[in-house]
Amino acid sequence: MPKGLTRALGASLALVALYSLLGFLIVPGLGLRIANQQLANYARVPAQLQRIEFNPFSLELTLWGLQIGEPGKEQVGFERLYANLSLDSLWTRALHLDAVELDKPRSEVLFAKDGSLNLTQLFKLPASEPKPEAPASEPFPLRIASIKLSEGYLHFEDLRPSEPIEFLYDSMNLELKNLSTLPDDNADMTLVANGPAGGRIDWKGTLGLAPISSEGTLKITDGKMKAWWPYVRDAVPLVLEDGVISLDTHYKLNLSKQTELLLDNTSVRIAPFAIKAPDGRPLARLASLEVSETSIDLAKQLVTVGKIRSEKLETWAALESDGQLDWQKLLASQPAKATPKEKAEPAAAEPSTEEKAAAEPSKPWQVLLKDVQARNYMIHLADRSQKEPVALDVGPLNLDLQGFDSLNKSPFTLKLDTGIGKQGKLQASGEVNLAPVTAKLAVSTNDIDLRVAQAYISPFIRLELRSGMLSSDLKVDLKNTAPLAFSVGGTARVSQLHTLDTIKDRDFVKWQQLDLSGLSYVHGDALTIDKVNLLQPYARFIINEDRSTNVDDLLIPQPAGTASAKQAKPAAASNDKPLGIHIGQIDINDGSANFADLTLTPNFATAVQQLNGQIGTIDNRKPAPAKVDIKGKVDRYAPVTIKGALNPFNPMASLDIATSFKRVELTTLTPYSGKFAGFRIRKGRLNLDVHYLITNGQLKAENKLVVEQLQLGEKVDSPDAVDLPLRLAVALLKDTEGRISIELPVSGDLNNPQFSVMPIVWQTLRNLVLRAAQAPFKFIGGLVTGGGSEDLGTVAFAAGSSDLSGDAQSALDKLAAALKSRPELRLEIEGTSAQTSDGPLIAEQRLEREYQAIWYKILQRRGDKVPANASMLVVDDSDKPAMLEGIYRTRLKQQPPGEWEQLSRDERTAKLREGVIKSWAESAPLLRQLGQARAGNIKDYLVDKGKLEDDRVYFIDTTLGQAEQDGRVITPMHLDAE
Numbered sequence: 001m002p003k004g005l006t007r008a009l010g011a012s013l014a015l016v017a018l019y020s021l022l023g024f025l026i027v028p029g030l031g032l033r034i035a036n037q038q039l040a041n042y043a044r045v046p047a048q049l050q051r052i053e054f055n056p057f058s059l060e061l062t063l064w065g066l067q068i069g070e071p072g073k074e075q076v077g078f079e080r081l082y083a084n085l086s087l088d089s090l091w092t093r094a095l096h097l098d099a100v101e102l103d104k105p106r107s108e109v110l111f112a113k114d115g116s117l118n119l120t121q122l123f124k125l126p127a128s129e130p131k132p133e134a135p136a137s138e139p140f141p142l143r144i145a146s147i148k149l150s151e152g153y154l155h156f157e158d159l160r161p162s163e164p165i166e167f168l169y170d171s172m173n174l175e176l177k178n179l180s181t182l183p184d185d186n187a188d189m190t191l192v193a194n195g196p197a198g199g200r201i202d203w204k205g206t207l208g209l210a211p212i213s214s215e216g217t218l219k220i221t222d223g224k225m226k227a228w229w230p231y232v233r234d235a236v237p238l239v240l241e242d243g244v245i246s247l248d249t250h251y252k253l254n255l256s257k258q259t260e261l262l263l264d265n266t267s268v269r270i271a272p273f274a275i276k277a278p279d280g281r282p283l284a285r286l287a288s289l290e291v292s293e294t295s296i297d298l299a300k301q302l303v304t305v306g307k308i309r310s311e312k313l314e315t316w317a318a319l320e321s322d323g324q325l326d327w328q329k330l331l332a333s334q335p336a337k338a339t340p341k342e343k344a345e346p347a348a349a350e351p352s353t354e355e356k357a358a359a360e361p362s363k364p365w366q367v368l369l370k371d372v373q374a375r376n377y378m379i380h381l382a383d384r385s386q387k388e389p390v391a392l393d394v395g396p397l398n399l400d401l402q403g404f405d406s407l408n409k410s411p412f413t414l415k416l417d418t419g420i421g422k423q424g425k426l427q428a429s430g431e432v433n434l435a436p437v438t439a440k441l442a443v444s445t446n447d448i449d450l451r452v453a454q455a456y457i458s459p460f461i462r463l464e465l466r467s468g469m470l471s472s473d474l475k476v477d478l479k480n481t482a483p484l485a486f487s488v489g490g491t492a493r494v495s496q497l498h499t500l501d502t503i504k505d506r507d508f509v510k511w512q513q514l515d516l517s518g519l520s521y522v523h524g525d526a527l528t529i530d531k532v533n534l535l536q537p538y539a540r541f542i543i544n545e546d547r548s549t550n551v552d553d554l555l556i557p558q559p560a561g562t563a564s565a566k567q568a569k570p571a572a573a574s575n576d577k578p579l580g581i582h583i584g585q586i587d588i589n590d591g592s593a594n595f596a597d598l599t600l601t602p603n604f605a606t607a608v609q610q611l612n613g614q615i616g617t618i619d620n621r622k623p624a625p626a627k628v629d630i631k632g633k634v635d636r637y638a639p640v641t642i643k644g645a646l647n648p649f650n651p652m653a654s655l656d657i658a659t660s661f662k663r664v665e666l667t668t669l670t671p672y673s674g675k676f677a678g679f680r681i682r683k684g685r686l687n688l689d690v691h692y693l694i695t696n697g698q699l700k701a702e703n704k705l706v707v708e709q710l711q712l713g714e715k716v717d718s719p720d721a722v723d724l725p726l727r728l729a730v731a732l733l734k735d736t737e738g739r740i741s742i743e744l745p746v747s748g749d750l751n752n753p754q755f756s757v758m759p760i761v762w763q764t765l766r767n768l769v770l771r772a773a774q775a776p777f778k779f780i781g782g783l784v785t786g787g788g789s790e791d792l793g794t795v796a797f798a799a800g801s802s803d804l805s806g807d808a809q810s811a812l813d814k815l816a817a818a819l820k821s822r823p824e825l826r827l828e829i830e831g832t833s834a835q836t837s838d839g840p841l842i843a844e845q846r847l848e849r850e851y852q853a854i855w856y857k858i859l860q861r862r863g864d865k866v867p868a869n870a871s872m873l874v875v876d877d878s879d880k881p882a883m884l885e886g887i888y889r890t891r892l893k894q895q896p897p898g899e900w901e902q903l904s905r906d907e908r909t910a911k912l913r914e915g916v917i918k919s920w921a922e923s924a925p926l927l928r929q930l931g932q933a934r935a936g937n938i939k940d941y942l943v944d945k946g947k948l949e950d951d952r953v954y955f956i957d958t959t960l961g962q963a964e965q966d967g968r969v970i971t972p973m974h975l976d977a978e
Contacts (some may be wrong), residue, residue, distance in 0.1 A: 075110075099148075153168075187208070379394040507540055540594045637663060
C-alpha cells in the first residue's frame, strides 16, 4: 500500500476515533456538566439532569432524568427526551428533526394564594434589557417529522379562589406528525389525557403554525365540574353538590387574519347536576341536560343549537317578606371584585383606532334554538311576603320550544304542559316574540285549586275559601308590554266554590258550578261575557242586632295610606274611559239563599230554594235595562217570582221590578208579628205582590198583600207593637173566603226620601169559620172505615225519630182519603217533641252530625275530594275521641274537669260524651227542630203519597209534650174549614 494512502487512511481512522470520542464521551459529559452547573446557578430549588447521550453519526440526542424541585416533590421533569436531527438540515435551510420523543414528563402548576405561580419562581433569571422594536420577521424554519409525548403527568392547583382548585392528569399521550413552521404546512395531532378520578380528553386533528390554524375533534368525557367550580362560586354564591360534563365537537381555528373559530356538530351532556345555597338549602337538581347538533361561529357571532333535551329538573324559589326573590337576593349577596383603575389619558390626546373601535357598539351575538324539550320538571314556589306563607308546586312540567332567535327575526313556538298543585293542570301553546314582546297563546287550565288565594284575601275579609276549582280554555293575544296591551277570549269555569264566614263558622257564598262562555277581555277597554251560568248558587244574608249585616262584619278595615287607598284617588280623578262591561245573559239554576233578622225577638230566619231564571243583557255603556225573570220557592212550598227590568250600574235611573210570593207560611213571620203586632202567628199564609218602578230617582211602588186563614197566637211584649185591638182587626179584615187584602202604594223621591203610606182599608168577614166538632177526626175517619170510630187525629213517633211507622202511614192514607172527600177542610199539624224520650236520642244524632261536619272540614283542608254534603260521610270510631275533646269545649264552653286526667281513655271519652249528650238533650232548638221535622214528614206523606193538595195542609207552631209510657211521642193534628 502506498505510504500516502496509508497515512490518509490512518488519519481518517484517527479522525473517526477522535470524532467518536468527542461525540460519544466528551460532548455528553461536558454538556451534562455545563447543564448541571447552569441549573445550580439559576435554579432556586434542587435541579439536576442525570445523563446525556449523543450519537455523532446518527445525530441522535437523548437527555435522561431531568428533575427540578425537592426530591420526591419535583415540579418539572422528565424521564427521557429524545431528538434525532436529519442531515438534510444542512442544505434545506430549515432545522429538520426526524423525531422528538418525551417520556413521562412531569409538571406541577401551582398558584399560591397571592397569585404567584410556582414555575416563575424556579429560576433566578437576569433582568432583560430593553431593546428597540424590531420589524416582524419570518418564523424560524423548523420541521419535525414526529413528536411523541408518552405518559405525561400534569398536576394543577390554584389557591386563589375561596376554595382550592385541584385536578390531575396522570396519563397524557401526545403524538404530532410533520410539525412545521413553514407556510401552509399542517401536522397531524393526537392527544389522549386521563385522570385517576375519571375524566378523559381526546383531541385529534391537524395543527399549522404559519399561520396558526387547527382543525379536528375534541372530546371530553365525564369531566368533574367540582374541579373548577370554585371559579364559578366566587362569581355567584352557588354550592355545587354534583356535576359531570361531557363534550364532543368538531372545530376549525384560523388566526391568519383574525380569530376565526368554528365549532360544529357539537354536543354537550351534563348529568347529573345539583347546586345548593351556602346555608345548605337546595336550589336546583337536574337529572340530565343534552345539547346536540350545535355550532358556534366566532367570526359570525352565531350560536346554532339543534337540539336540547333536559330531564327532571327540580328547583325551589321563594318570594321573601321584603318582596324580593330568594334567588335574586342570593345572587346580589356576592360582593363585586375590585378592578384596577385604568390609567388616565392626557386630556388633549386623540383616541386611538382601537379605542374608536371599542367605543362603537359591538355586533350582538345571535343564538338560534331549533328544538328544545324539557321533561318532568318540578318547581317548588313559595310566597313568604304574606302573613300566611303560600306554597305551590308546579309540575311535572313539560316544555317544548322551537325556532327561538335571540335577535327576534321571527317568533318562536312554545308548548307548555304542567301540573299545578295536587290536581291542577295548565297547558299553553302558541307563538312568542321577545322584542317587542308579543305572544299568541292558547291557554287551558283544569282543576286549579283556588285555595292558594286564601293568604291574599285574608287581610281584607274574614272569609275562608274552603274549596274551589278553576278551569278555563282561553286565547291570549299579547300585543305590547309598554304600554301593556293584550286581549283574552274563551271560556272559564269555577266549580265547587265554598266560602265560610270565619266569625260565625257558617257558609257564606257557594255554588256548584259557574260557567262563563263567550268571555272576551281587552285590557283597559272592555270585558264581555256572552253567558253566565250558575248552578246551585247559595248566599247567606244576616241583619245583626245592631242593624249591621254579616257582610259588614266580614270586611276588615284598611288603615289609611295603604296601597289600595293610595290607588283610589288617582282612579277617581282619572278622566280615562271606564272599563266597558257587557254580560249577555245570566242563568240561575237551582239556587238558594238564607236570610236572618236578629233584630227581632224571637229571631227570624227563612230560606229560599229552587231559584231558577234568567237576567238579560247587562251593559254599562248602554242605558237599556236588563230583563229579569226568576222563580223559586220559600221553605219548599211557597212559590216566588221576580220579573221586570233593572240597570245594575245605575238603578236610580231606571228600575221596573215585580215580585210575587204565593202561599208563604206565616208562622215563619212570627218574629215580625211579635215585634210590630205584639202577637205570635199561629197559622196563616201570605200572598204578596210587589211592583217597584223607579224613573230618574222617583219611586212608585204598589204592594198587594193577601193573608189567608190568619190566626194570631199568644201575646208578645214588644215596645214597637202598635196599640190596636189586633185580634178584632184581623177578624174584621177577613173576607168571606177567609182572606185579608191590603194595598200599600208607596211613592217618594229617592234622592230625598219622603214616603207616604195610603191608609189601610179594613175589610171584614162576619162569618168566621168554626172549628170542627169536639172529635172531628173520628167523624172523618168513619168516611173511610165504613162508619167506624177510628181516631185519625194523632200520629205516634218513636223516640228521637221523625220517620213514619207503618201504622202511621196506614192511618195517614185513610186521613188523606177522608180529606179528599171533604175539599173544604184543612188540616193543621202540631209538631210535638218530648224532652224525656226525644232528648237523649236527638243528642246522639246531633253528636254524629257534628262528627261528620268536623271530618268534612278536615277533608276539605287536606284538598281531598268530598261528597256533596257532610251527612254522606262515615266517620271511623277511632277518630271520634279526638273530635269529642273539641266538641265538649265548644258546646259546654268549659274545660273538662282536672280529675278526668286520671281516667283511662275510654272512661274519659265516656265522661266527655255524657256531658255533650246531656247538653244537647236539653236543647230547646233541637227539640223544636224535631217537632218541625215530624210535622214536615206528615205533610210530605200526605202530599206526596196521599196526593193531597199542599195548600190544604198547615203547620201549627211546635210544642213540647209528654212522652207515652212506651216512650212514643204523639203529634196531634187539627181540622179547620175554609
